[in-house]
Amino acid sequence: PQALGGLGASLPQLFRLLIELGEADSNLPQIVRAHFGFVEGRLSSRDSESQNYWFAKVVDGELWGAAMAERTDTTRNSVTLSAVDSGWQLDGEKYYCTGTLYANWIAAVALDGEDFVSLAVRTDAPGVTVEDDWDGFGQRLTGSGTTRFKAVNVPEQHIVRRFKKDELRAESYLSAFYQLFHLATLAGIANAVLRDATEFVKGRTRAFGVPGQSSPKDDPL
Template sequence: MTLSTINTEYAAKAVPPVPRPSEPAHIVKTDAEAIAIAKTLAAEFIKNSAVRDRDRIWPVKELDAFSQSGLWSINVPKAFGGPEVSYATLAKVIEIISAADSSIGQIAQNHLGVVAAIRTVSDPAQQKLLFAEVLRGTRFGNAFSEFGSKRAVDFETKFIDAGDHVVVNGQKFYSSGALLAHLVPIVALDSEGRAWYAIAERDAPGLTVIDDWSSFGQRTTLSGTVLLDNVRVPKTHVVPGYKGYEVPTADGAIFQIIQVAVDTGIAQAAIDETVSFVRTKSRAWVDSGVDNAWDDPYTIQAIGDLTLRLHAAQALLEKAGYAIDRAILDPNAETVAEAQIVTAEAKILSTEIAIAATNKLFELAGTRSTLAEHGLDRHWRNARTHTLHDPVRWKYAILGKYFLNGEKPPLHAWS
């Protein structure tokens, strides 16, 4: 895509940047503390989640609380002052937040993925610089995917070398978190066609974020079109992301496990809503022979089935987190493939239970549950939208090739 083809029709709707936090973020000390903080935040985030979805209200104060809590730096290495929690813990944190508001859970995904990539591919000086930003509470958004290319991996955004900085031109879409980010990592190609993260200031001249996200689900992920018109990025902030996929690393599995955690969070929310509605509002069916909806034997069986399937997905999610931990400590073809495979298994189950639980909610809760006042349709819309990330039909293929023919998964962020 050349700059002349960029659609600037809606540039007047550009969203102004937000300032960096005035106070440093908290730094989490332990895995247990990370889980406890996530539960405390989730108890607040859930209170107006239906209203935010209905009216597409940006979660401004919620996002500030989330990033200032220290949970956005939990995968910063201990060597740089970070908590470096297990990826099993990180996934649980995202699941807990997503059960309260799955849009907020998704906003953190690319930030945490870029932090992981910096650990993998950056030199010590760049790591020290960028990890210090993260520990202070700086939020990364993203400007990764493009609209209309043949494949997700076909990037047309490019940069040119200009001495101590690079100049980026292009246009992005699906830019979760970019609206309220402090820094925006842009996936851009160099003259050799290699993909880098050019991490630009959100208020950099020529960087425009437009609030035009119109999906029926995940409505407040702070996504929008990003226009890049001669955006200057200092080389200190240009990260060689491509190196994370030239050799086996856990980078791809890390991006994927966070997707899984969002989906198990949605499933958990749907099951919780179903139980609450059946226990307080639903009526027993006329032929059931019982007085209370919660005594309906078919409803009891269905809740048992859904919960079992969620627990299976959560167990694989935890297993995948520990596999990623091992792949980070000892990155090689075998450990990385193991992490990818278990994460793919978790992705399949999380997709299936998220869709099943959000669909079954209405069948078990009854017609009354479809009333707009309850806002329960958001769970199905969120599940249907978010599970479109990285289709599970290809996850089945990855598993079959691995277990039948010993073929390891491809190395990229979608595998």
């Protein structure tokens, strides 16, 4: 919002811009997905103190990546947040950390006992290791590598939210927001396919089964 120092883009404007970005390079919307998710999460929290603290950093140009997923056959969470004399300590490993390689901050999730905790950690904090080891098929530039936390100090102010074990953690609004990012990326890819295919066939003067010169646009098939 403009009142918080932003440009005030609406959600329809944002996703139209993301489609254009995806048409140019499908890596790019993926890279900023976690960043915009973090921002939207703070907006939907309606916590003015948290908004003022984090949005000052966002407006200053700082970026967020993600450290949510783990490489297991379940959705369990092995990264832990423990109470220590200096506050909180984060330990463990995350994978598929899209955008974190380029980010100033990491939006992470951890366990404190049986509670799920959302928190933010600086990528250059002591004990944080961000590895450029993503070798998955496609979108190689998303920086979706491994992130390791070893005795990372986390101030209380950087703990964003807690969920009890029996609470519903999947919030329908933010889940839809994250999925719209994927759809915007796909729409951009589809636009690029149409553009490239059109340019490819425009200059052709020969079509199968049609004698002499012809244009593909005149081919009924």
